[in-house]
Amino acid sequence: MHFYSTADPHLRVDLRRAVLEGLAPGGGLYLPETLRPLPATFFDRLPDLSFPELATEVALQLLGDSLPATDLRKIVHRAIDFDAPLHKLDDQRQVLELFHGPTLAFKDFGARFMAGLMGWLNRGEDQALTILVATSGDTGGAVAAGFYQTPGIEVVILYPQGKVSPLQEKQLTTLGHNITALEIDGTFDDCQRMVKAAFSDRELAQQCRLSSANSINIARLIPQAFYYFRAYQQWDGAQPPVFCVPSGNFGNLTAGLLAHRLGLPVQHFIAATNVNDVVPEYLETASFHPRPSVPTLSNAMDVGNPSNFARMLALFGGSHPAMQAQIYGARYTDLQTRAGIREVFERYGYQIDPHGAVGYLALRDYQVQHPDAAGIILETAHPAKFPEVVEAETGQSVPMPPQLAALAEREKVATPLPADVAALRDWLLARP
Numbered sequence: 001m002h003f004y005s006t007a008d009p010h011l012r013v014d015l016r017r018a019v020l021e022g023l024a025p026g027g028g029l030y031l032p033e034t035l036r037p038l039p040a041t042f043f044d045r046l047p048d049l050s051f052p053e054l055a056t057e058v059a060l061q062l063l064g065d066s067l068p069a070t071d072l073r074k075i076v077h078r079a080i081d082f083d084a085p086l087h088k089l090d091d092q093r094q095v096l097e098l099f100h101g102p103t104l105a106f107k108d109f110g111a112r113f114m115a116g117l118m119g120w121l122n123r124g125e126d127q128a129l130t131i132l133v134a135t136s137g138d139t140g141g142a143v144a145a146g147f148y149q150t151p152g153i154e155v156v157i158l159y160p161q162g163k164v165s166p167l168q169e170k171q172l173t174t175l176g177h178n179i180t181a182l183e184i185d186g187t188f189d190d191c192q193r194m195v196k197a198a199f200s201d202r203e204l205a206q207q208c209r210l211s212s213a214n215s216i217n218i219a220r221l222i223p224q225a226f227y228y229f230r231a232y233q234q235w236d237g238a239q240p241p242v243f244c245v246p247s248g249n250f251g252n253l254t255a256g257l258l259a260h261r262l263g264l265p266v267q268h269f270i271a272a273t274n275v276n277d278v279v280p281e282y283l284e285t286a287s288f289h290p291r292p293s294v295p296t297l298s299n300a301m302d303v304g305n306p307s308n309f310a311r312m313l314a315l316f317g318g319s320h321p322a323m324q325a326q327i328y329g330a331r332y333t334d335l336q337t338r339a340g341i342r343e344v345f346e347r348y349g350y351q352i353d354p355h356g357a358v359g360y361l362a363l364r365d366y367q368v369q370h371p372d373a374a375g376i377i378l379e380t381a382h383p384a385k386f387p388e389v390v391e392a393e394t395g396q397s398v399p400m401p402p403q404l405a406a407l408a409e410r411e412k413v414a415t416p417l418p419a420d421v422a423a424l425r426d427w428l429l430a431r432p
């Protein structure tokens with residue numbers, strides 16, 4: 001399988017380059033060259049397949065001969081070791097819980113699979129790859145957990161001192177082994193600037209074999225297609241489901257489009273956003289206007305210039321009408337989001353997080369116009385990650401999942417560093 005770039009459809013690269021490079025030249029994003037529907041025999045067998053088994057078949061369809069099937073199977077089985085269960089609210093609405101991984105958000109799927117794949121790509125090398133990431137909170141935690149103890153890979157995470165939540169800091173600083181946290185005396189922007197400078201220092205990047213794990217990497221998108229199939233496997237509706245996706249950078253929705261191209265029956269997609277509504281606006285007006293993001297309750301969706309929009313557009317051949325025919329867009333304010341959390345609890349006794357609540361509202365409103373449609377809301381994070389707002393709106397405390405409870409006991413280990421490019425360079429080079 002080869003991958004083309006959204007910035008240059010004639011460019012073709014192999015899996016190794018697509019994954020280790022991440023971003024294509026000129027800022028393009030990689031997509032698989034061919035997307036062929038899975039055979040009817042796959043759908044016949046689907047009811048009997050385990051989650052890792054079905055995920056392996058989806059991965060094989062997307063990656064083809066890029067790596068031996070036995071190796072791919074091992075990577076998938078190791079990465080997909082937690083489930084994505086459907087929770088039924090009523091006959092027309094179900095919730096796909098994507099928060100059963102180590103950091104309680106759907107990004108665990110992407111991070112764990114990417115770690116396995118990068119480890120495989122680096123097999124047989126003498127020197128470790130160093131994954132360098134700057135984080136303002138959540139991404140770093142998913143990457144740290146995902147790459148933890150991956151042979152041949154070192155992870156170095158830069159985070160701004162005092163500017164991540166205590167829980168997030170624990171996720172970054174307590175793993176040890178191949179995960180190192182650098183506590184930067186500065187802001188998130190400083191961290192990002194330092195990481196960028198390290199990558200553009202060719203000598204340093206080569207000597208330390210630096211690589212990135214950012215969200216636009218095709219390796220993070222592929223495993224996100226798996227759980228759309230897992231959802232469909234559990235679906236009991238008479239019609240194919242509408243998939244409602246709370247979105248920020250639109251990786252999750254793009255993965256749904258990939259699943260659809262692989263033959264997954266889908267009635268329609270819903271792009272649900274908070275007030276950072278660049279994509280719903282595009283769907284309505286055909287003009288795309290990126291702008292600075294606005295902070296909201298559903299903060300993982302505070303994105304003003306969604307990078308995966310380029311992939312979405314490429315998948316629809318650049319056609320606005322084609323995209324509009326398949327995706328409905330809707331946006332909600334924080335006030336509406338709070339009311340959504342209350343409504344879900346009052347109607348169904350279910351505690352939904354602010355991101356999922358945005359999805360719930362969008363599906364509910366879509367169903368006013370399409371009363372026969374039944375749908376699945378992707379619940380992207382565990383409500384325990386947002387205890388204040390969920391408890392305020394439901395009047396009930398959120399039970400703490402064991403992954404979070406265990407963190408509280410662990411001890412922070414971080415290396416303090418000034419917000420200085422040279423300091424990072426010296427530190428990277430001084431490692432054994």
Ligand SMILES: *Cc1c(COP(=O)(O)O)cnc(C)c1O
Pocket residue numbers: 105106107138246247248249250251252253300301355380381
């Ligand atoms: C990252 C994230 C999102 C947004 O997903 P995209 O793929 O960027 O659209 C939504 N909810 C949660 C909890 C997230 O962490």
